[in-house]
Structure formats: structure tokens, C-alpha cells
Amino acid sequence: MKKSELTAHEITNKLWSMANSLRGTMTATQYQDYILGFMFYRYLSDHQEDYLVNEDVIDVAEGQSVNAAYAAEAADDLDDYLEDISKSLGYAIAPQFTWATIMEKINDEHIKPSDYQDMLDAFERNASLNPQASADFRGVFSNIHLNDSQLGNSTAARARVLSDVVKMINDFDFRDETGRDILGTVYEYLIAEFAANTGKKAGEFYTPHEVSIVLAKLVTLDAATEGQFTVYDPTMGSGSLLLTVQDQLPDGHKAGRVHFHGQELNTTTYNLARMNLMMHGVEYQNMDLHNADTLENDWPDGEINGIDHPRSFDAVVANPPYSAHWDNNANKMKDPRFKNYGKLAPKTKADYAFVLHGIYHLKNTGTMAIILPHGVLFRGSAEATIRQTLIENNYLDAVIGMPSGLFYSTSIPTVILVFKKQRNTKDILFIDASKEFEKGKKQNRLTDDNIDKIISAYRERKDVDKFAHVADLDEIKENEFNLNIPRYVDTFEEEPPIDISAVEQELADLDKQIAVAEKEFNEMKSQLVETNQDEK
Template sequence: MAQLTQQELESHLWKSADILRGSIDSSDYKSYIFGLLFIKRLSDVFHERRFELIKEHGEEIGEILAEDPEQYQFFVPVESRWEEIRKNAEDIGSVINIAFETLENENKTLEGVLTPIDFNRKEVLTDEVLQRLLQHFSTIDLTNSNLSEPDMLGRAYEYLIAQFADDAGKKGGEFYTPSKVVELIVKLIKPEEGMRVYDPTCGSGGMLIQSVDFVRGKGGNPQSLSLYGQEKNLNTWSIAKMNLLLHGLPDHDIRKGDTIRDPRLVEDNELMLFDRVIANPPFSLKEWGRESADHDTFGRFRFGIPPKNAGDYAFVQHMIASLKYDGVAGVVMPHGALFRSGAEGKIREGILEADLIEAVIGLPSGLFYGTGIPACILIFNRNKPEERKGNVLFIAAEAGFQEGKNQNTLRDSDIKKIVDVFDTYEDIEGYARIIGIEEIKSNNYNLNITRYIDKSVDEEKIDISSVIEEIKHLENDHIDIKAKLSGYLKELGFGDV
């Protein structure tokens, strides 16, 4: 029997959205589909492992071992097994909720991951709709042996997250950063084997997963990375946890809570420190926690407290405070953070004078879900190479993208160009410039890219004397032509013209 392909899996999962269409809001699809996908996967793998134990040790010993939770990454109790859920023809929502709760109780690493998803919403999720969903998932085999590639389930999950972000419009941007933008930042900050990587606004976990992919792509051991994150939205936190687990990344630490008001990754009453920090915080968040900043016990706001109506520099300063002495951070910011004055201007001045900004990269418009606000990437480095100290590299990459119907995307060639210029750290006319801190200081610490990179095309200088000479030639030609025409007309008997 042929193994399941990536395309077949993605198509199957997306069709599950069609079953829900019209019953619930599209922005809610993801929780229900991800929840069923997750429990079906765990149930299938559990039975696969159970069969292996009996085959390997014989029926008598194998049956005993098969009931030992220590033999499994996730032990699936009877109530949570797929075939048990499928036995019920009514009150299906309650049965699924109980299956989730039982599964969490048996596996502490899943605590709180599945129970926020409420399938017992009879007014919208009827037994008939849930029965169709269960039937749909029953037709697909998610055992390891049936997957044509080891990480295909994780990649199918990422595909679904992207599709739901697109479907959910503005809400999609709250939990998902476009994959190509994430790829760019990861290639700029370059995580390495053995590092601790942290995303303080981790959404669905895509930035952490791509950090692992980067290390794997360089031939390193991806399991050597330690992954950390925090996410305020409970449902999105659940998605992040499932996403990492389905990518085969069980050793991670994703906390629930508000990163600014209540940072949860703390050791001995101090912020944990990381080798790499990567994030796409909400743009210019109004209720970011200004009231908590005055009493911050972690020393995060040493450059100043941001204004109440824009939390961009609250997240930036949290990231800087979370870096090890030689750590590097990459963050997506709205362009306004580059030039707004007042409290933000003072914070920007302090960060620049501390020589923490390595690069400012302007991105094309229309890359992000639900917003047309122009964005940029800021790279912070606590230990810049000697030749980069006292300088900031500006890259004007706004023009490099593939235009899309609803959303623009970065092409591989666009990403390569930006990363190559960042790595070589060189001037390219109209695209990149290295600017000293003194020049930035003379511009009141304004980081607006257009101040430092002239994108206008020089007009060709007009040689006035040449133009006059050309006009004279044209006038003489006109006189000659007129004289010839008069001669022809005389010969024909028409007289002068």
C-alpha cells in the first residue's frame, strides 16, 4: 500500500474545513481541526507502538508492556483512543472533551493544551457535523510507517496554520508570521547547535521551528537547541504546543501569559538569558502594560518607559534584557518605531549609544496578514564584530518581492540578497549603506531608512548648448525641405508655397 504523501495529507486536512464551513466562524476552525488532528495522530502512533511491543516481546509480555506508560512518548488511555471516540453516535462533543481531559491527565506535558478547545457547543457543532468530522479523520492513517517523510505532519500543520491565517484575515496576523519573513530573520540571526532560542510573543511557534530547521539545514543536531517561548492567547499557546510536538520537538518550554506584565521565563528572580531572541510582537500595541513598567523588577526598561499607546519599545527592551552577553536578536517592527520622537526617541537614542543595533532592514509592503503597515527588521547584537562597532547597516529591501492577489511574499532571491549584504556588511548604491553613530546622532537618532539611502534616480544632465545646436539643425533642415517642395510645385505649375 502506498504511503501518504505531503500533498494528500494537506488536501485531506484542508477538506476538514469544508465540513465546518457555515457552522462556526472561520477564525475558529483551527482549534477544532488541530485538536482532532492531534488526538488522531497520538492514537495512531500509540497503537503502532503497542503492536511493535507485542510483536517484539510476544503476546504475554508484550501485553503487559503495552499498558506501561513508560513505553510511550504519550500514553493514550482507553477513553482517548480514536476507536472509543468513534463508538458514540450522540453527545459527541462531550465525548471528545472527556477524551482530551483524560489524555492531558495521563500526560503532564499536555496539561492545558487540549482542554481549552470546547467541542460541546451544540448550538453550532451538532452531532451530525462532528460525526462527519470524525469520519473524515478516520479515513487517514497517521502512523509513522504510513508517512512518506518524517516531518510531513509538522509541515502539514504549518500549511494549515498559513491557510487559516489567510482565511482569518486580520486575526490571522495575531498568531502567524508569514514563513518567508521568519526564514529571513532566522538566516540573519543564525542560531547554532546547543543554543537557547527564545520567542517572547511566540504565536503558533513558527519562529522556533524554523530556527530548528536552520540548524538542521547546516548539518547540526536540531535536538541540541533549547526552545523557549511565551504566548498570551490561550488558544494560540495550545496551537504552539501542538505544533512543536507534531514537529517532533517535545523538549521545549512554552509558557502562558503576558510577556510584558508577567514574564514567566525566570530563574532566581532574574530573566532567563538566551543566545538568540526572535519575535514579531503586535505592532504599536496600545494596552501593553504601561502601568506595570513603573514597578518592573527585572530592569528591562533602562533606556526609558515607552508611551502608553505604543508598546513597540517595551518588547524591544524585553528582548535586549533577555540576551546573553554575546546574544543576537531579530525583531519585526513597524516603520514608526524608527523615527517617532518623545519617549520612543529617547529610548532609541539610548539603544544606539549603547551600540546595540547592528542593522535596520526595510521590508516590502503587504507581507503581513491583516495590515498594510510598512514593516522593518531590527537586528540587535550585544557583541558586534570589531569592524561593525559604532555603525549601523541600513538595507532598503522594499522593492524585492513577489506580488500576490491578497498578500505579497518574499522570494528566495530577495532573502538571499538581504542575507548576503548583511553578511558581507557593505555599501551598495541605492540598496545598502553603513552609517556611523555620529551621523545618526546628527539626525536626532532618527533611523528612517530614506534618510540614509537615496532611492531616487539621478536625472540626466541637460546640455543646453547641444539642445540649441540641435534646434538650429532642425530649423535649417526645415528651410531646405521647404525650398525643395517649392521647386517641385513650380515645375508642376502651382507657383510658390
């Protein structure tokens, strides 16, 4: 099979197999920074080559490579070229550090251990050439630790491993049989592979794609068919959920249609998100991503000098860490995100803090979908106060119970809560989708039919026997604002009636079979001849 004919799945499988053979004693979590980081560097370098050719920045002679033409033309005016490239792309790579140049050095065995450090240092310097884009590119490769002893015991050994990684990534043509660039898709598949092999920590950066589709469909059902659509993920992880919203939005991939906003506490994961979005063709002008603690540091243009200036979005999606600890000191009751709900989320369960943060940044016409543990539906004390206030404000639109075993980080069942600030009815839709899954070896997954059934029930908003129920406010009050799904959706299956006569007949038949077996055994036993040990 030719390289250009490989599918994204096939490329991913081959890359994963090769990566496992190269990483030696390194864990999947440690090795992902090198694989994904160098894939991103190749993408940026190739993207720059396309820009140089398509925008006629350089003239490429017949038989001359783009890289050679770039090196020749920029030899005397490199600073001017780098500044021009940075104005358009947000970053710039000098000729001596392009992917093509690095590969030439590797193939000619002229690569020096210091070349990799010089390459990343130069990229970091050039990231400041465009002040508007510097936040998007600065420090993006900070998780590639070239002196990590697990790469090798010497500088030369580490350089050899890095060269093997570069050669492995270079070996593939990341285009499908139609010529479509699938590098972003392969990158996404690899993130999922690393997540599957990371265990509980995977929940910090990856939401399974099928679950992301459900959330994305929920927040885009009522979206306008034109104009810019803003989406925000306050715990964005690798950014996969943001990209899935784009996939589900009408004309979502049209230039400028979606503006992405995200915040992530973990720096490594934040870098992963920046790479992921850009490798899916998102321009730096269409994304605002921040490396910060969402609950401690509100979105940058929230409260300024005591005056509230919240940024609001068309959609908010989130899969926050479940029941995380947070600093719920009394001063937070003055925070405009939390002050109108009577209580703060408990110190050891920040779930409702994330809910209130998301609602605070939701447009009046927008939709929010957030994944949480089931406990948020019924736990008492402060959470009960917040839950009741949300319901009385008529913000909660739907409660969707999901199957267990969907996530890498936990096997517990989860729930999706859907919120809207402007609703025409005072009721809540309950959907019990706990049995809507396909069993997998390591984890369960949602099929297309499962997803369609959930979304159809949400859209139609009517009672479905043993699956969905629309509860009015009086019913919610009767249950003391407890939202536990079995209180509203009866999934009890009655046992079929027992036919006593049939059971008695079955027992009589078994007695007859036992009697026959015993008779046959006794006959066989009587024919056995006992052996005298002395005769042996």
C-alpha cells in the same frame, strides 16, 4: 493517485476543501480548533502506537492490530500501562479512547455523542500522570467546545459533525512517497490557510513563512555548530517562527539540539503552539512554553524575591503586536528589563517594551531579530530616548526595511531590527529591501532570491548602491538618532532627460494625424442623406 503519494500541499488543499464543505456557518477561526485539535489527537494516538511497538511494550500477534493488542494486554493493568506510557511520552491514551477505537465506533455506527467528551476528559486526567510534562499537555484541547450550537442544534447533530471531521482527517495517510511523516508540514500549511482566511486577527498567531526564514537566518548565522541552542519567542503565536529557527540551524533537527522557549498571551493560540511544536517532533523535554502576558509577567525565572535571575538565550525572535497598548505605570521603571533606558515605552505603543524585554533575555553572544512598524525608527519623545540609549549602548546591529503587504494583519511596511550585546564595531547596517518582493493576489511574498539578497547584504556588511549602507556613529548622531532608512540609503531614481526636439516632432506628427482624420470624417459626413421623418 494513491494516498501515500500525495504531497503535503495536495493533502492540505484537499483537507481545506473538505473542511469548507463541513463547517457550514462557522467562521474559519472557529472551525480551526476542531480541525487542528483532532489532527493533533490523531498524531498523539499514532505516536503512542509507535512507542508501544518500537519499545516492545506490547506483543502484537500476526494479523492483530496494534490497538487490539494494546487493549488486550492492558485490560487488567491499565493504570500501570498508562503510567508507563506517560513517563516516556508525557501523556497517555487509554485503549477505549485511541484514534483507532474512535474510528471503529464511527464505522460501526456505535459512536455516542458522549464518547467525544469522555475522550477529551480522559486525556485531561491522564495529563497529570507525569508532573514534569503536565504543563505541556494539560488543557491542550480546551478550545474544542463540543456543545457549541454552531456545530449543530442537537447533541446528535453535533456528534455527526465531529464524526465527519474525524473521518476526514483519518482519510489521509500523512506520509510522502518516501515514507517520511508530513503531518507536521500539513498542519503548518493549514495554519497558514486559516490565517489567510481570518484577516487582521491572523497577525496574532501567524508570521508568513518567508518572513520567518529571514529572522531565523539572521539569528543563526553565528550559531555554534554543536551543543544545545536555546531560542526564545516572547510573543510566539502558533510557534511557527520557533520551528523555522530550528530549520535554519546546523543540525537543528538533531535530538536535543534546540531547546524552545515561548510565551503567548492568547490561550487558544498558546494551545496551537503546543500542538504545532509537538506535531513537528519536538519532545516535551525540549520545550518550555507559557500562557502569559510577556510584558506583565516576565519569564518565570526572571526576578525572584527582589533578586534578578534572568534566563538568557542564544537567540530571541519576535513578531509582537504592532503599537499595542500596555500598562506603563511608573513602577515599571524599577523593572530590570526597562529601568536602564531612561523612559518607558508609551502607553499606546509597546513596541520598545518588547525590544527591551528581548534584549534583557539575550545572551552576550546571542542575536535578536524582531519585526516592528517603521515608526520605531523615528518617533520622538520617550521612544527617541530609548532608541538613543540602545544605539549608545551599541546594541543595534542592523535595520532592515521590508516590503509592504507581507502580513495578513496589516498592509503597512515593516522593519526588522537586529540586536547584539557584544559587537566589534560601532556602526549600524541599513538595508532597504522594500522592493524585494513578488506581487501576490492577497498579499506580497518574498522569493528565495529576495531572501538571499537580504541575508547576503547582512553577512557582507558593506555599502550597496540603492540597497545597503553602513553608517558610523557620527552619521547617526548627525541625524539626531533618527533611523529612518531614506536618510541612509538613497533609492532616488533620476528621471531620464527629456528630448525637447523629439517631443516637438511627436506633437507635430499628432497634429498631422488629427488633420487627416478630420478630413476623412468631413468627407464621410457629406455623403450622408438626411431622412425625412414624414416619409417613414
